[in-house]
Each structure stands twice: as structure tokens, then as C-alpha cells.
Amino acid sequence: MLETTTQQPTQTTPNTALAASARGLTKTYGRGDAQVHALRGVDLDLPAGRFTAIMGPSGSGKSTLMHCLAGLDQPNSGSVAAAGVALESLDDTALTRFRRDHLGFVFQAFNLLPMLTAGQNILLPLELSGRGQDADTKARYDYVIGVLGLTDRIGHRPSELSGGQQQRVAIARALVSNPAIVFADEPTGNLDSESSAEVLGFLRRSVRELGQTVVMVTHELEAAAYADDVVVINDGVVVAHLAEPSAEQLVAALRARTGAPHDNGQGAA
Ligand SMILES: Nc1ncnc2c1ncn2[C@@H]1O[C@H](COP(=O)(O)OP(=O)(O)OP(=O)(O)O)[C@@H](O)[C@H]1O
Ligand SMILES: [Mg+2]
Numbered sequence: 001m002l003e004t005t006t007q008q009p010t011q012t013t014p015n016t017a018l019a020a021s022a023r024g025l026t027k028t029y030g031r032g033d034a035q036v037h038a039l040r041g042v043d044l045d046l047p048a049g050r051f052t053a054i055m056g057p058s059g060s061g062k063s064t065l066m067h068c069l070a071g072l073d074q075p076n077s078g079s080v081a082a083a084g085v086a087l088e089s090l091d092d093t094a095l096t097r098f099r100r101d102h103l104g105f106v107f108q109a110f111n112l113l114p115m116l117t118a119g120q121n122i123l124l125p126l127e128l129s130g131r132g133q134d135a136d137t138k139a140r141y142d143y144v145i146g147v148l149g150l151t152d153r154i155g156h157r158p159s160e161l162s163g164g165q166q167q168r169v170a171i172a173r174a175l176v177s178n179p180a181i182v183f184a185d186e187p188t189g190n191l192d193s194e195s196s197a198e199v200l201g202f203l204r205r206s207v208r209e210l211g212q213t214v215v216m217v218t219h220e221l222e223a224a225a226y227a228d229d230v231v232v233i234n235d236g237v238v239v240a241h242l243a244e245p246s247a248e249q250l251v252a253a254l255r256a257r258t259g260a261p262h263d264n265g266q267g268a269a
Pocket of ligand 2 (some may be wrong): 062063064217
């Protein structure tokens with residue numbers, strides 16, 4: 001199933017400072033003429049306690065990279081360590097449990113269960129892992145719904161909430177278990193600009209005030225402006241990893257052509 005070409009990351013990187021790291025990630029979809037090299041040798045270290053945006057054009061491999069980092073998809077080769085755990089060392093059951101206990105997810109489609117209230121949606125993952133009744137959980141739940149401004153909507157079902165409120169419920173659900181990393185793929189893709197600003201502000205606050213690590217895929221400059229760091233991916237390779245870039249630096253990196261720094265010789269189709 002999973003090929004591994006290297007076992008390096010957990011040995012060479014201190015777990016405390018890094019939320020996730022990848023070495024030599026490749027991912028190919030399809031075969032023959034239809035083959036797509038979605039990732040062509042990605043090396044990446046993501047620091048803990050920061051808000052990192054992954055940017056790049058449509059089809060550049062952003063979601064594929066995030067899915068591999070989060071154990072939602074397996075690379076063809078290379079290795080990933082998340083929260084200090086080498087994902088390739090986990091079987092399917094252990095990987096599912098690892099995701100449930102240590103990672104949080106926010107997607108473009110809010111993925112809330114329509115028959116449950118906002119509060120029940122937020123607590124569902126913790127109920128499933130048996131932590132729903134812990135004192136820590138209750139305290140964090142109250143704090144998170146307060147920070148996200150959901151306290152007076154908590155008994156409502158998703159159909160009775162605005163898009164921005166639904167996405168805030170999804171963020172609360174991702175945050176309440178105190179995960180090592182929250183992964184968000186285009187979390188504002190279905191929101192108007194006002195709700196987007198609100199949701200991005202809350203993600204940033206979760207980093208500043210809760211010490212959360214957030215990794216967010218986006219193709220919007222306005223969204224990336226909320227992040228501390230920006231990873232730019234183009235045609236399956238990382239072309240820049242910028243700490244607190246200015247708007248000018250970011251635009252220059254997004255204009256950079258594919259391949260130059262990390263070309264692994266596979267070439268594009
Ligand atoms: N399941 C799949 N089967 C075949 N090809 C796929 C699959 N998933 C992704 N791809 C291809 O891999 C490449 C990278 O896709 P990916 O979804 O990672 O891009 P992206 O940067 O997230 O794009 P977008 O901004 O449009 O979401 C694309 O060429 C895409 O068509
Ligand atoms: Mg995508």
C-alpha cells in the first residue's frame with residue numbers, strides 16, 4: 001500500500017517546535033496519458049502555534065498536500081509526521097483514531113449534521129471518543145463557543161443558522177477537542193466577504209488566544225493576509241515558504257514560475 005522512501009522526519013526534527021513535517025512527498029493520480037503528478041517531491045516543516053496559509057493556483061496540489069499532511073490521503077512516496085507521529089507507521093484504524101484525537105478539520109462545505117443542534121454538532125467528536133463529559137471539555141466548550149460568538153445560537157439546528165454561523169460551528173467543533181493541528185481547506189469558500197472576515201478573524205484568534213496551530217488552504221490573498229506564514233505551491237512543488245510576508249513579497253512569490261527550486265526532474269505533462 002504505502003511506499004516509504006525515507007523514515008527521517010521524526011528523527012531529525014524536534015516535535016515540540018514543529019506541528020507537522022513532510023519529506024519527499026509525491027502523489028500521482030491516474031495512469032498512462034491520464035496521469036497527474038499532484039505532488040512532485042514536497043519537503044515542508046510547519047511550526048506549531050502559528051497560522052499557516054497554503055496558497056497556489058487551482059490544481060497546484062494544495063488540497064492534496066493538506067490531505068497527505070492530515071492523514072486523509074496517502075502519498076505514493078515520502079513521509080509525514082504530524083504532532084510528532086509518523087503517519088506511515090499507523091494502520092487504518094490507528095490513523096482514524098489519531099485524526100479523531102489529535103487533529104481538527106474545517107472544510108468549505110460545513111459538514112454539519114442537520115438533525116443535531118449547533119451544540120450537539122460541536123460536541124459530537126468528543127462524545128464519540130468518550131471525552132464529552134470531561135470537566136476540561138465542558139470548560140473549553142464554554143470558552144470556544146463564547147470566543148466564536150455562538151452562545152445564544154447553540155440550541156439551533158444548522159438550517160436555522162447563517163452560512164457564517166454554520167462555519168463558526170464547524171470551527172468550534174474542530175477546536176473543542178484541543179487538537180494539535182486544525183486543518184482548513186478553503187474554509188471561507190462558501191461565505192460572503194463579511195462572514196469570511198469573521199471566520200478568518202476567529203481562526204487567527206484561536207492561534208493567538210488558544211495557542212492553536214492552524215493550516216489553511218486558500219487561493220485568496222485576503223484570506224492569506226490573516227495568516228502568519230504562507231507556503232506557496234505551484235505544480236506540485238513548494239516554491240516559497242514565507243514568514244510574515246508583506247503583500248508585495250506574497251504577490252511576487254505567487255507569480256514565481258514552477259519547478260525552479262525543487263524540480264525533481266519528473267517534468268509536467
Ligand atoms: N482523486 C483524484 N483523481 C485524479 N486526479 C486528481 C484527484 N484529486 C486531485 N487530482 C488532480 O491533482 C491535481 C492537484 O489537485 P488538488 O485538488 O490538490 O489541487 P488544488 O490546488 O487544491 O486546486 P483547487 O484550488 O482547485 O482546489 C489536479 O490536477 C487535480 O485534477
Ligand atoms: Mg483544493
